[in-house]
Amino acid sequence: MERETILEKLTAIFRNVFNNETLILNNYLTANDVENWDSLSHMLLITEIESNFSIKFKLKDLNKMRNVGDMIDIISSKL
Amino acid sequence: MVFTSFNFLIFFPLLAILYWVTPAKYRWLTLLIASYFFYINIKPIFVLLLAGVTISTYLFTRLIDGTNEESKKKQYMVINIVLILLPLFFFKYFNAINEGIFAFLDAINIRWPLPEIKLLLPVGISFYTFLAIGYTVDVYNEEIEAEKNIGILALFISFFPLILSGPIERAKNMLPQFNAPKNIDYISLSQGLKLMLWGYFMKLVVADRIGMYVDAVYGYIPQHNGTSLLFASFLYPFQVYADLGGYSLIAIGTAKILGVNVMQNFKRPFFATSMSEFWRRWHISLISWLTDYIYTPLSFAFRQYKIWGIVIALMITFFISGIWHGAALTFVVWGLIQGIFLSIEALTNKRRMNFENKFNLRNRGWYILISCSFTFILFAASQIFGRAANFKDAILIYQKITTNHGSLYLDMTTMGYFFVGLIILFFKDFRDEYFPDKILFFENHNILIRYGSYLFIVFSILLIGVLDSSQFIYFQF
Amino acid sequence: MKKFVVKLLIFIALIIGFDFILGSIFSRFYFKVKSGTIFTANYAIRDCKEDILLLGASEISHHFISNTIKDSIGLSCYNLGMDGLNIYFQYAVFQEIVKRHAPKILILSTNTLSDAEKQSVATIESLLPYCERYNAIKKMVIDADSTEKFKLLSNSYPYNSLIIKIFQGLIIKEPKTNGYEPLWGSGINLRLNTNPQRLNTTPKSINYFSDLVILAKKSGCKVYIVQAPRYQINNSAEDQLLFTSLSDKHKVPFLNYLPDTKFTNHPEYFKDGAHLNNQGAEILTNMLIADLKKDNKLNQNSGNDALVQ
Numbered sequence: 001m002e003r004e005t006i007l008e009k010l011t012a013i014f015r016n017v018f019n020n021e022t023l024i025l026n027n028y029l030t031a032n033d034v035e036n037w038d039s040l041s042h043m044l045l046i047t048e049i050e051s052n053f054s055i056k057f058k059l060k061d062l063n064k065m066r067n068v069g070d071m072i073d074i075i076s077s078k079l
Numbered sequence: 080m081v082f083t084s085f086n087f088l089i090f091f092p093l094l095a096i097l098y099w100v101t102p103a104k105y106r107w108l109t110l111l112i113a114s115y116f117f118y119i120n121i122k123p124i125f126v127l128l129l130a131g132v133t134i135s136t137y138l139f140t141r142l143i144d145g146t147n148e149e150s151k152k153k154q155y156m157v158i159n160i161v162l163i164l165l166p167l168f169f170f171k172y173f174n175a176i177n178e179g180i181f182a183f184l185d186a187i188n189i190r191w192p193l194p195e196i197k198l199l200l201p202v203g204i205s206f207y208t209f210l211a212i213g214y215t216v217d218v219y220n221e222e223i224e225a226e227k228n229i230g231i232l233a234l235f236i237s238f239f240p241l242i243l244s245g246p247i248e249r250a251k252n253m254l255p256q257f258n259a260p261k262n263i264d265y266i267s268l269s270q271g272l273k274l275m276l277w278g279y280f281m282k283l284v285v286a287d288r289i290g291m292y293v294d295a296v297y298g299y300i301p302q303h304n305g306t307s308l309l310f311a312s313f314l315y316p317f318q319v320y321a322d323l324g325g326y327s328l329i330a331i332g333t334a335k336i337l338g339v340n341v342m343q344n345f346k347r348p349f350f351a352t353s354m355s356e357f358w359r360r361w362h363i364s365l366i367s368w369l370t371d372y373i374y375t376p377l378s379f380a381f382r383q384y385k386i387w388g389i390v391i392a393l394m395i396t397f398f399i400s401g402i403w404h405g406a407a408l409t410f411v412v413w414g415l416i417q418g419i420f421l422s423i424e425a426l427t428n429k430r431r432m433n434f435e436n437k438f439n440l441r442n443r444g445w446y447i448l449i450s451c452s453f454t455f456i457l458f459a460a461s462q463i464f465g466r467a468a469n470f471k472d473a474i475l476i477y478q479k480i481t482t483n484h485g486s487l488y489l490d491m492t493t494m495g496y497f498f499v500g501l502i503i504l505f506f507k508d509f510r511d512e513y514f515p516d517k518i519l520f521f522e523n524h525n526i527l528i529r530y531g532s533y534l535f536i537v538f539s540i541l542l543i544g545v546l547d548s549s550q551f552i553y554f555q556f
Numbered sequence: 557m558k559k560f561v562v563k564l565l566i567f568i569a570l571i572i573g574f575d576f577i578l579g580s581i582f583s584r585f586y587f588k589v590k591s592g593t594i595f596t597a598n599y600a601i602r603d604c605k606e607d608i609l610l611l612g613a614s615e616i617s618h619h620f621i622s623n624t625i626k627d628s629i630g631l632s633c634y635n636l637g638m639d640g641l642n643i644y645f646q647y648a649v650f651q652e653i654v655k656r657h658a659p660k661i662l663i664l665s666t667n668t669l670s671d672a673e674k675q676s677v678a679t680i681e682s683l684l685p686y687c688e689r690y691n692a693i694k695k696m697v698i699d700a701d702s703t704e705k706f707k708l709l710s711n712s713y714p715y716n717s718l719i720i721k722i723f724q725g726l727i728i729k730e731p732k733t734n735g736y737e738p739l740w741g742s743g744i745n746l747r748l749n750t751n752p753q754r755l756n757t758t759p760k761s762i763n764y765f766s767d768l769v770i771l772a773k774k775s776g777c778k779v780y781i782v783q784a785p786r787y788q789i790n791n792s793a794e795d796q797l798l799f800t801s802l803s804d805k806h807k808v809p810f811l812n813y814l815p816d817t818k819f820t821n822h823p824e825y826f827k828d829g830a831h832l833n834n835q836g837a838e839i840l841t842n843m844l845i846a847d848l849k850k851d852n853k854l855n856q857n858s859g860n861d862a863l864v865q
Binding site: 019036038039040041043044046047050057059060062063 | 220221222355359370374375376378379382383385386388389392393421424425428429432433
């Protein structure tokens with residue numbers, strides 16, 4: 001899957017989980033930039049991504065996700 | 080040697096001078112010797128334990144990096160964690176577990192009286208154990224390479240500004256700083272001094288003074304009425320904030336003077352509008368440690384249960400937070416209460432957000448005020464368990480607060496002094512929260528205002544601070 | 557960097573300067589106080605000239621009515637009891653008193669022997685404002701805590717936590733009770749504690765107590781050791797032994813009012829477990845007066861100065 005497509009799908013997931021229809025993603029976006037994205041909601045986000053892309057993350061992967069860009073890299077490596 | 084002791088005021092300036100005079104290559108050694116000297120002055124015998132934890136952690140992290148086999152890496156990590164948890168469990172929880180077992184044996188009518196062992200808790204063990212565990216996990220997760228210089232690792236685990244009460248730092252932040260010390264710069268010195276000054280103010284003028292009142296009420300619960308207990312319970316969170324928050328600032332300031340940057344531990348917690356936000360502003364280093372090493376792996380493991388997985392992870396994490404604070408039922412209850420608060424907030428999050436957005440509440444001053452007040456009340460209520468000597472007392476306090484009213488216990492002198500301290504503290508935090516660039520004192524461009532502010536705080540400490548050495552609440556950790 | 561060091565030195569100089577000024581201002585107001593414990597301490601050290609002096613803590617200050625003693629015996633009397641203070645205060649202050657005036661009668665409470673840590677710390681704190689002007693007091697303070705030698709370099713440090721007390725003492729006038737502080741009402745929650753309570757004595761406090769008695773006798777005072785009543789609490793055997801042995805050693809009478817039946821079954825005379833109210837104080841004062849008169853009548857026969865008309 002291309003990065004663009006991943007980004008598109010991710011945007012839809014983010015907008016759903018964080019209840020924000022106007023949210024725009026970019027590679028450098030972090031939890032600090034999105035209201036309500038904290039450790040409580042992070043896992044919900046992760047499960048949505050996993051079910052949406054039909055992949056399974058490892059705990060080690062989580063630690064490597066510093067921003068949306070990293071997220072896309074890791075998702076893409078599992079597809 | 081506590082930060083507020085006379086000896087520290089002599090020790091630290093001398094050490095700072097010695098540190099900056101040492102050539103950069105050996106500065107870590109100066110700090111290491113100073114840290115062990117600092118620790119020996121508290122309780123010599125427990126230095127052995129500190130060294131033991133260091134040696135074990137050094138060996139096993141080197142082993143982790145030395146192998147490529149995933150299963151072996153995991154083994155080394157687990158063994159080290161178990162090894163360094165053993166002393167913590169033994170010293171901290173031995174008596175509690177002993178009593179628990181006795182109570183159980185009593186219940187089924189078997190009793191073998193064992194000699195009671197009076198155990199003194201090794202100072203700082205709760206803190207440096209967490210440092211070592213975090214570092215071990217980080218090496219396993221390849222977040223950081225195992226430190227090859229055992230002296231640097233020993234310094235990380237024993238670093239004296241942090242060893243008594245935190246902040247609980249990470250190897251990733253500290254090891255590079257110890258390995259590559261900066262050059263002296265006067266801005267860091269100046270900032271460090273200001274942080275220390277404000278920390279001493281919080282601790283000596285606010286925390287210890289409020290503590291006198293709270294101790295007088297909580298120490299004689301049968302003699303006080305519900306009104307006084309309510310007021311004391313209302314004051315207690317401010318005491319803890321000023322105590323641990325002030326202490327953390329002294330620690331951070333001390334480190335800064337030595338050219339080391341340490342993380343922030345408190346961020347004006349009483350301006351939080353929800354318990355979730357509160358726990359991002361209160362004892363940040365501890366929560367962040369628990370989040371990274373306990374909550375995240377747990378919630379990840381339970382993620383198939385969606386929101387309920389989060390709830391389970393929260394409850395377990397805060398249960399651990401509770402027992403980390405102390406081996407008593409009251410602390411467990413305190414921890415579980417926090418878990419319940421956060422779980423409720425997680426469960427109702429979407430609904431609350433919708434409600435707030437619909438009426439644009441987040442921008443209304445009165446809504447923020449109500450939210451902050453409500454959050455404070457929740458925390459203060461849970462802190463009754465944190466402060467009461469035992470579970471029975473805590474329940475008694477709750478009973479009295481709801482049923483037994485009367486005239487408030489007054490101690491004009493103590494209240495007068497801490498009232499002044501609280502106003503000053505509140506003003507500073509309020510300004511930092513809502514208009515951080517205006518009405519500056521310590522950071523004012525005008526040198527008269529700056530120096531005037533420093534002098535005002537120095538003499539506040541000298542004249543209304545509680546100066547006979549008392550201990551920090553978190554000291555026996 | 558150099559600029560920083562210069563600024564730091566200037567700042568330290570400012571601290572020293574302001575410390576000196578503030579200390580002087582506080583000192584001036586401190587010694588002008590008109591009521592309260594600060595006044596009593598000032599009066600004791602600077603001015604007191606009464607013939608009968610009572611030294612001790614709250615078991616003295618709330619228990620002995622100076623004016624009644626004066627009216628009945630005909631000698632001036634001042635109650636120098638200071639709540640919460642122990643031997644460090646009493647001995648240090650007495651050394652200063654005796655430099656200018658030797659009382660005829662000195663009443664010492666047994667509680668003076670206490671060296672409980674918190675109490676001793678508070679006592680030393682209360683002595684700090686006097687260290688500048690009174691050497692015996694400064695010596696006592698430094699002997700109790702050697703770090704005070706450095707802390708006393710600061711002029712304003714002795715006035716820590718005293719601002720409000722000084723202010724109160726300046727605006728409230730002292731009632732003319734000559735040191736006696738009456739307690740009113742009777743305590744409802746009297747703790748029934750029949751276990752004897754041990755006094756926290758140390759070799760140091762016992763030595764200072766003896767030194768005080770010796771100094772008093774050398775100066776010509778008639779010394780009495782007094783044990784105030786407590787509600788249904790007795791002296792432990794060790795304490796009782798200590799008091800009687802000190803009394804024997806220094807040949808001073810030990811007036812023990814603790815087991816007296818006038819108090820053991822009368823909660824209405826007590827404000828709380830350890831303190832009498834005004835009613836109880838009247839009774840106790842009269843008992844003391846009777847004992848003083850009796851004791852001095854005996855002395856009259858052996859040719860000593862008659863103290864009683």
